[in-house]
Amino acid sequence: MKLPHPMILVCALAVTGTAPAQQIPSEDMQTAHTLKRKITETVKLDYLLYLPQSYHPKSKTRWPLILFLHGAGERGTNLAKVKVHGPPKLVVRNRDFPFILVSPQCPNDELWDPRSLLVLLDDVIRRYRVDTNRVYLTGLSMGGYGTWELGTTHPERFAAIAPVCGGGEPIDIVLGSRRQAQALKTLGVWAFHGAKDPVVDLEESERMMNTLKKAGCRDVKLTVYPDAEHDSWTATYDNPELYDWLLRHERKPAKKQRVGDPG
Secondary structure (H helix, E strand, C coil): CCCCCCCCCCCCCCCCCCCCHHHCCCCCCCCCCCCCCCCCCCCCCEEEEECCCCCCCCCCCCEEEEEEECCHHHCCCCHHHHHHCHHHHHHHCCCCCCCEEEEEECCCCCCCCHHHHHHHHHHHHHHCCEEEEEEEEEEECHHHHHHHHHHHHCHHHCCEEEEECCCCCHHHHHCCCHHHHHHHHCCEEEEEEECCCCCCCHHHHHHHHHHHHHCCCCCEEEEEECCCCCCCHHHHHCCHHHHHHHHCCCCCCCCCCCCCCCC
């Protein structure tokens, strides 16, 4: 479900052409208007939350966080389905995971909505001891698409992202704001894909990677499993190197803009 948002519309259209004179009105009948309306919406997302074994709410320690987005098959209202793949599956195996893990469930027949995910992320950061310089994003298949979308449109929120067998819209990168472009340059990106994927073509990941490189993103790499089909997530999330790689990335707070600096 896409949340509506305030819009400011200015309409102006010049009419030209070679129509007969009697078909051209004596004056332009179009008038300019502005719509400005505040809309309030309720966001509801069920999610699993994991806290490291040594987590303590009164400790001075702040923990890195992973936001995990599942695939299309795990949508619904049964949160147990979210545990079948990825980091939630590792937690079920009693692995002492060194992250706060947030694993939302996408409702049936919907796709990941970036605005809802940011509301969830902000709420978790407010409630728990999160190291906001070490927030990471990953997801598989439909969640891989969600990772690409959220991670490239709001790169300032994440230190690194790891999309698995997903894809995205390069135009979101090309037409991003100046602030977005600057944040993308220091975003860590490690993508994964199966070379024989019959569901999401490998070209989807390659296209996003090439666009990021052209946009100046310096820390990007793509791992291709030569014999894997759509399930490239099992090998990815079972690999300890992924989590070590995430932890090596930190998003430094943005410098405050001085008066007179370009926006």
